[in-house]
Amino acid sequence: MPAVIDICVPHWGDTAYLREAIASVVAQTDPRWHLTVIDDATPGDAARDLVASFADDRITYVKKSQNEGITANFRSCVAAATAPLVTVMGNDDLLLPDYVAAIVRTAEVIPGADIIQPGVRVIDAAGAPASTLVDTVKQRLLRPRAAGPVLLSGDRLGTGLMHGDWLYWPSLTFRTETIRGFEFRDEFAVIQDLALLMDMFFAGTTLLVIPDEVFAYRRHDESASSVLLLDGSRFAGEREYFALAATLADEHGWRRTRRAAKLHLTSRAHALSLAPGALVRGNFAAVGRMLRHAFGP
Incomplete structure (x- = not known):
């Protein structure tokens, strides 16, 4: 049975979560998937041996000869896809059993x-x-709430995302x-997912939101995004991107998106909410970064 959806996992590091991620794909109720794990030159053979232990010919393991970083690995994942649909899943996340079934069914009904x-x-x-x-x-x-599918595009979609990015990148499925x-x-490594998505939406790409809860997104302190949040360094990158997004929105005549990008209220509030914790830890440099983002231009 040919695969309808390619699930690609960019991997680096420990395999404990990766084992769970792969198992969640194997447990799908709809078998029309192919899984590719792209290892960004992790030392040792643990990931290769883990993939081999599943003994499933629907799983491919690729190991790079040198570490290229997460952005390059995202590119490799997209390039590896051959099926009509592709998901770039986090190596610490989980597909719930009906993920493939729900996505494939939706793609067929709303092409x-x-x-x-x-x-x-x-x-x-x-x-x-x-719960965070x-x-x-x-x-x-922020997420549109509806009992059924909601198709979004244009200035309305852009405005919502500039108020606050309510999407979960690893859970998204794309037309390949x-x-x-x-x-x-490359210049927005911290916020590269939103930057790519906004480029797609400015070009007329559509987003379909469905209510089926079929993906599990893992929040934990060891993730790269969590580390960057704790020291406040990611907010400088966010600020630079919002400035670019405002310019792009202006070029496309998306006035509400431009205004929302300039305000980026949720991003400011997020930085402000983290400042007390940084103060308690004695990280005064981080406090400065957070307050500058919260109250700066």
């Missing part, structure tokens, strides 16, 4: 959707349900031919 965002369950390091301020804002205040028409921006 005009370029990107599909399913419902997401947030889990902690141990796999238990988790960030995810509460994403899912209860659509995402291949765009490039990741």
Whole structure:
């Protein structure tokens, strides 16, 4: 049975979470998938041996000869896809059993959707349900709430994302031919997912939001994004991107998106919410970065 969706996992580091991620793909109720693990030159053979232990010919393991970084590995994942649909899944995340079934069914019923965002369950390091301020804002205040699928595009979509990025990149499924028409921006490594998505939306790409909760997104302190948040360094990159997004929105006549990008209120509030913790840790440099982002231009 030919694969309808390529699931690509950019990997580097320990294999504990990777084992769970692969197992969640193998457990899919719909077998029309192919999984590719692209190892960014992790020392040793643990990842290769782990993939081999599943003894499933629907799983491919590729190891790079040298470490190229996460952006390059994202590119490699997109390039590796041969099926009509592609998902670039985190090596610490999980597909719930009906992920492939829900995505493939939706893509068949609504073929005009370029990107599909399913419902997401947030889990902690141990796999238990988790609740964070960030995810509460994403899912209860920013994400469109509807009983059925919602197709979004244009200034309305851009405005919402500039108010706050409510998408979960690892859970998204793309039309392979659509995402291949765009490039990741190397200069925005911290916020590269939003930068790519906004480039796609400015070009007329559509996003379909479906209510099916079929993906588990893991929040844990060891993730790269969490480390950058704790020292406040990611906010400088966010500030630079919002300035670019405002310019691009102006060029496209998306006035509400331009205004939202200039304000980036949720991003400012996020920085402000982290400042007390940085102060308690005695990281005064981080406090300065957070306050500069919260109250600066």
